[in-house]
Amino acid sequence: MDSSAADSKPLIDVKNISFNYGPVEVLKDVTFTISSGDFLAIIGPNGSGKTTLIKIILGLMKPSHGEARILGKPVEEFEDWSKVGYVPQKATHIDPLFPASIKEVVAMELLASRRFLRMKKREEEVSIEKALKQVNMERFKNWRIGSLSGGQQQRVFIARAIVNQPHILFLDEPTTGVDTETQEHFYDMLDSLNKEEGITIVMITHDIGIVNKHVNQVACLNQKLVYHGSHEEFCQSQAFKDMLAGGHHLVSHRH
Amino acid sequence: MDAFFVYGFLQRALFAGIFVAVSCALLGVFLILRRDSMIGHGLAHITFAGVALGLFLKIVPLGVALVIAVAAALGIMKLKEKAGLYGDTAIAIFSSMGLAVGIVLATLAQSFNVDLFGYLFGDILAIETSEVWLSIALAAVVVFIVILHYHRFMYMTFDREAAKVSGIKVGRLDVLITVLTAVTVVLGMKVVGILLVSALVVIPAAAGLQLASNFKQAIILSSLIAVISVLFGLFLAYYFDFPASGTIVILSFLIFSFFFILKRFRRIH
Numbered sequence: 053m054d055s056s057a058a059d060s061k062p063l064i065d066v067k068n069i070s071f072n073y074g075p076v077e078v079l080k081d082v083t084f085t086i087s088s089g090d091f092l093a094i095i096g097p098n099g100s101g102k103t104t105l106i107k108i109i110l111g112l113m114k115p116s117h118g119e120a121r122i123l124g125k126p127v128e129e130f131e132d133w134s135k136v137g138y139v140p141q142k143a144t145h146i147d148p149l150f151p152a153s154i155k156e157v158v159a160m161e162l163l164a165s166r167r168f169l170r171m172k173k174r175e176e177e178v179s180i181e182k183a184l185k186q187v188n189m190e191r192f193k194n195w196r197i198g199s200l201s202g203g204q205q206q207r208v209f210i211a212r213a214i215v216n217q218p219h220i221l222f223l224d225e226p227t228t229g230v231d232t233e234t235q236e237h238f239y240d241m242l243d244s245l246n247k248e249e250g251i252t253i254v255m256i257t258h259d260i261g262i263v264n265k266h267v268n269q270v271a272c273l274n275q276k277l278v279y280h281g282s283h284e285e286f287c288q289s290q291a292f293k294d295m296l297a298g299g300h301h302l303v304s305h306r307h
Numbered sequence: 308m309d310a311f312f313v314y315g316f317l318q319r320a321l322f323a324g325i326f327v328a329v330s331c332a333l334l335g336v337f338l339i340l341r342r343d344s345m346i347g348h349g350l351a352h353i354t355f356a357g358v359a360l361g362l363f364l365k366i367v368p369l370g371v372a373l374v375i376a377v378a379a380a381l382g383i384m385k386l387k388e389k390a391g392l393y394g395d396t397a398i399a400i401f402s403s404m405g406l407a408v409g410i411v412l413a414t415l416a417q418s419f420n421v422d423l424f425g426y427l428f429g430d431i432l433a434i435e436t437s438e439v440w441l442s443i444a445l446a447a448v449v450v451f452i453v454i455l456h457y458h459r460f461m462y463m464t465f466d467r468e469a470a471k472v473s474g475i476k477v478g479r480l481d482v483l484i485t486v487l488t489a490v491t492v493v494l495g496m497k498v499v500g501i502l503l504v505s506a507l508v509v510i511p512a513a514a515g516l517q518l519a520s521n522f523k524q525a526i527i528l529s530s531l532i533a534v535i536s537v538l539f540g541l542f543l544a545y546y547f548d549f550p551a552s553g554t555i556v557i558l559s560f561l562i563f564s565f566f567f568i569l570k571r572f573r574r575i576h
Contacts, residue, residue, distance in 0.1 A: 110472050133474030140468050150340065150465055153521035160462035164473040196520050212469070222472075 069118035078104050084280045091246045091253045096273035102256045137213030137221040148198035155193045161212045183215040203230040220252040239266045320431045323439045324537040326446035327494045332533035333453045335512025340464045347505035349398035350492040353379040353405030355501050358426045363416035373493045380489035429500030429552030499552035506556040514563035517570045
């Protein structure tokens with residue numbers, strides 16, 4: 053019965069995932085796939101399980117039920133992590149005093165899987181420069197990470213996530229705390245990564261406004277997967293109307 | 308300075324001291340940034356039990372201390388992870404137990420003597436040739452492993468979740484850092500003694516971190532400060548007849564204070 057699904061070879065395959073946190077049901081029987089080239093927005097109210105879902109897909113958390121596959125392999129067995137980029141939820145996890153330059157932050161990802169004999173120094177430099185250029189941060193390469201603004205740090209973390217030229221990039225609320233104008237540039241940048249570099253993008257967001265302009269797939273989560281499909285259909289869907297009718301805070305959510 | 312070239316014991320002390328200083332400083336940088344700077348202090352107290360056990364059983368105290376320290380370090384890690392104890396609580400419990408067991412064993416062995424005091428307060432000027440080679444070999448292994456995993460250690464210290472997603476086996480490397488710390492504490496014990504070894508792990512690294520604007524600088528500065536403290540500490544100790552351990556630690560503290568003030572001063576102006 054899986055033969056047709058196997059033929060289309062989804063990048064990510066989420067099957068019947070449930071997650072309970074004690075008695076609280078965070079995710080309930082979520083099933084969907086992400087195909088190569090998608091720009092998918094995962095939306096849903098606070099506590100709807102968006103971050104948990106991504107963490108399960110990335111193997112950072114274990115589901116109570118179900119299975120996530122990356123490039124056809126169960127996530128526990130997946131090893132080719134240079135094909136996956138990840139930008140975690142911002143601010144909470146970074147030590148502002150950490151003594152790392154922008155260049156070093158990007159190098160961490162580039163050299164994480166390297167054995168003792170590294171690639172040539174020159175090649176390293178080129179890869180790092182290229183990634184920083186893509187997010188328009190190459191001028192800052194010798195700055196300390198903690199000395200940058202929130203939006204600039206986010207760009208650096210994206211450079212870090214794409215330095216290995218991944219097939220798929222996960223972002224968890226990347227524009228939280230970033231001003232509106234910068235956000236626009238930010239989404240344009242993601243657009244070009246998606247369209248020009250062919251990187252599949254999966255982004256958790258509160259900001260439904262951007263969904264219209266940039267993404268081509270929407271997954272609406274509220275414990276269960278309420279909607280998954282193209283963004284055009286999403287705008288006609290009951291899920292979207294419900295969300296608007298509810299005056300839901302996710303329509304325009306600013307921190 | 309002549310004496311340092313003439314007397315074997317001084318050369319040995321210097322040689323071992325430099326190697327141990329570098330491995331202490333290297334690990335110190337990671338431990339401080341992992342918010343784990345008290346682990347050295349805790350392990351040192353546990354090492355005391357190991358030394359006392361060695362004296363009691365009349366087998367090489369350094370070897371017994373090494374085994375006990377590594378086992379305790381892993382125990383602390385597991386307690387922290389699995390049993391839901393706060394990290395510093397686990398350290399507090401283990402370190403007091405180490406000290407308690409050490410006191411009982413040392414009394415039973417009737418070894419509250421020069422030997423034991425040597426371990427407590429450091430006896431680098433009395434270090435034996437075999438211990439010098441052991442120290443150098445172990446310190447070299449520590450330095451080699453840190454260089455080998457430099458980017459991975461840095462990544463998991465900076466951003467643990469992203470490090471995991473990049474494929475770094477953070478659990479395994481946690482164990483590695485813990486074991487290296489235990490080995491380093493035992494080595495440091497020969498230089499500055501059980502009571503001061505955590506200073507050698509923490510203070511030069513803390514001093515280096517005051518001024519560093521990137522990670523490489525932090526690593527290099529910290530190692531340099533540790534080496535300078537040990538070199539000049541030994542030098543002063545020999546010429547003014549100070550205890551070597553205390554002198555080394557006070558010197559590293561003075562360097563730390565200088566950098567600390569310098570940094571505040573720079574920020575104001």
